[in-house]
Amino acid sequence: MTSIGPSEVRKGTKLLIEGELYIVTDTQHITPGNWRAMLACKLKSITSGLVLSRTFRMSDNLERADVEEKQMDFLYQDHEGFHFMDKDTYEQYAVTEEMIGDSKFHLKEGMECAVQIYEESPIGIESPNFVELAVAETEPSLKGATASGGYKPATLETGLVVKVPQFVGEGTVIKIDTRTNEYVERVTK
Secondary structure: EEOOHHHHOOOOOOEOOOOOOEEEEEEEEOOOOOOOOOEEEEEOOOOOOEEEEEEOOOOOOOOEEEEEEEEEEEEEEOEEEEEEEEEOOOEEEEEHHHHHHHHHOEEEEOOOOEEEOOOOEEEEEEEEOEEEEEEEOOOOOOOOOOOOEEEEEEOOOOEEEEEEEOOOOOEEEEEEEOOOOEEEOOOOO
């Protein structure tokens, strides 16, 4: 475990608090009047899903959890969760849907992701910043439509619904920014 100060805590930081692993979901620096600065955090328990609000003084020492990230291939999804394989050892890990969250909409079989491991168990994934997914369902494209012609909803092959330009039709492969779930560009292959 690494000891850090509150000024080093960011959204996504994993902390050990009273022996339990938490992920920071939101932070806010507070400087109340003539008092010393503090950091208000929202923390979510990795194991129970419990959400806490904590305030730390800048003089407090916090324990950063030693979370390892391994590049793995996404294999498939079933009732146990999402299955990943370590490319080096061929060991397979199952990650539950609760741990993956909305990243499930970015996963395609064979895709490489960073799986986060804590004490030999997977606790979540970090999907790539951009993914290429095919449009499964949308309104018909308009003849002569340009990129500035407005947007329409489209359901992608993973179930994610995004707004796409009018010229994008079913079967078109598009690039999505996974941080914002927004259309970036049409992929030509």
